[in-house]
Structure formats: C-alpha cells, structure tokens
Amino acid sequence: MRLAILVAGLPLALGCAASAVQAQPAQPPTNAPGIFSCVDAYGRTITSDRPIADCLDREQRELTPSGTVRRRLEPSYTAKEQAEREERARQAQIAAAKQTDERRRERALLMRYPNDATHERDRAEALGQIDAVIQSARKRQGELADERKKIDAELEFYRNDISRAPPALRRQVEESTQSLGVQNRFIGEQEEEKRRVNQRFDDERTRLRQLWAPEVTRK
Structure with a gap:
C-alpha cells in the first residue's frame, strides 16, 4: 500500500520540478x-x-x-601617432619635474630668507665682498698708473718715440700697457658682477614677496 502511494505521487513531483526549472531565467554562457x-x-x-x-x-x-x-x-595607434603620444607624455613628465624642482627651490628660498631683512642683509654682504675686490683692484690700478708715469718720463728723453727707446724701456712700456689693460678689464668684470648680483636679488625679492604674502595673510 505504501509503495503504491509513492508511485502515485511520482508524476506530481516530477511535474513540479519541471515547472520550477521552466520558471528560472535562462543564464547566458560565460x-x-x-x-x-x-x-x-x-x-x-x-x-x-x-x-x-x-x-x-x-x-x-x-x-x-x-x-x-x-x-x-x-x-590603436600608428607608429607616428604612438611616437607623438610618447613625446607628449615625455614633455608632460619634464614639465612636472620642472614644477617639482621649482617648488623645492621656493621652499629652500623661504627657509633661507624668512623676511625682507634677512634678504637685504645677504645682498649687502654679497655686494660688499665685490666692492672690496674692486677697491683692491683700483689700488693696484693706481700703482700701475704711477709706474707708467715714471716710464713715460723716461720715454720723454727719446721724444716719446718708442722706436728710439732702448729694448728694456720698450719692454717696460709694453708690460705696463698690458697690465693696465688687464686691471681695467678686471674692474669692469667686477662692476658687471655687481649688476648681476643686484639683478639676482631683485628677482628673488619679487618672488619672495609672493611667497611671503600667504605668511602675512595667516598672521
């Protein structure tokens, strides 16, 4: 009797299982x-x-x-497009590195010169060193000028005709001329260095004023 009940219920169970399978949505293969x-x-x-x-x-x-x-x-890129793309990337990296380096220099500048007084103090010190060199050079220039006066006095004996002067005197005239020329050029170079130093400090001060501004605002 029990076996008959189980056999009789088998079609119903199979039908329910089939309905459940049909109710599930179809899944696409991966x-x-x-x-x-x-x-x-x-x-x-x-x-x-x-x-x-x-x-x-x-x-x-x-x-x-x-x-x-x-x-x-x-x-997908052609060889030319790929080369152009790589060049743009390279230029972008250079620009980024330059910007990073600029930021690093700015931080170092701020650490060295936290205010205007420290910056002007360094300017005065740098210019003072150059002025000391120029002063020493001008002193030597004066000594050479005095020596040349003595040479010219001797040359007057030969009516200032260098061709009539003895070889030793002609050599003195040549050496004096060269020494005075070297000293004049050196002084000119130091004066130019002063202009460069002043310009550098002027440029730094312009940038520092922009960097100092946030500090002043926060205070």
Whole structure:
C-alpha cells in the first residue's frame, strides 16, 4: 500500500520540478560573444559584435549580453601617432619635474630668507665682498698708473718715440700697457658682477614677496 502511494505521487513531483526549472531565467554562457560599443568622432554611439573599425583611435568597451563591461580595449595607434603620444607624455613628465624642482627651490628660498631683512642683509654682504675686490683692484690700478708715469718720463728723453727707446724701456712700456689693460678689464668684470648680483636679488625679492604674502595673510 505504501509503495503504491509513492508511485502515485511520482508524476506530481516530477511535474513540479519541471515547472520550477521552466520558471528560472535562462543564464547566458560565460563564453557568450560580447557586444562592442564606443562613441565615434562625431559623438555617435556605435555597437557591433566585433571591434569597431571607426573607433580604433579611441577606447572601446566589450559588454556582456547582460550589459556589464567585460573589458576595455585601448586605442590603436600608428607608429607616428604612438611616437607623438610618447613625446607628449615625455614633455608632460619634464614639465612636472620642472614644477617639482621649482617648488623645492621656493621652499629652500623661504627657509633661507624668512623676511625682507634677512634678504637685504645677504645682498649687502654679497655686494660688499665685490666692492672690496674692486677697491683692491683700483689700488693696484693706481700703482700701475704711477709706474707708467715714471716710464713715460723716461720715454720723454727719446721724444716719446718708442722706436728710439732702448729694448728694456720698450719692454717696460709694453708690460705696463698690458697690465693696465688687464686691471681695467678686471674692474669692469667686477662692476658687471655687481649688476648681476643686484639683478639676482631683485628677482628673488619679487618672488619672495609672493611667497611671503600667504605668511602675512595667516598672521
């Protein structure tokens, strides 16, 4: 009797199982072909069952049948385009490194010169050192000028005709001329160095005023 009840209920159980299977939505196989999608140069969205030729220069997305992104395809470049792309990346790296270096110099400048007084003190010290060198050079210039007066006095004996002067005196005239020329050029170079130092400090002060401004604002 029990066996008969079990056998009789078997078709009903099978029917319920079949209904349950039919009620579940079909799941696409994981290796189902994807759908490729991109936005072309004209702003149009294009879809295809294979990579899209009109979007080789831009990113494409491969979507699963359910619409999720399976993968992203990077743009394809010609050799020239790739070289240009790499050059742009290189220039961007150079610019970023330059900016980082500039920020580092600014921090060092602020640490060295926290205010205007320290900056002007360094300017005065740098210019003072150059002035000391110029003063020493001018002293030597005066000594050479005195020596030349003595040489010229001897040359008057020969009516200032260098060709009639003895070899030793002519050599003195030549050496004196060269020494005075060297000393004059040296003093000129030091005066030019003073201008460069002043210009450097002027440029630094202009930048420092911009860097000091936030400090003043916070105070």
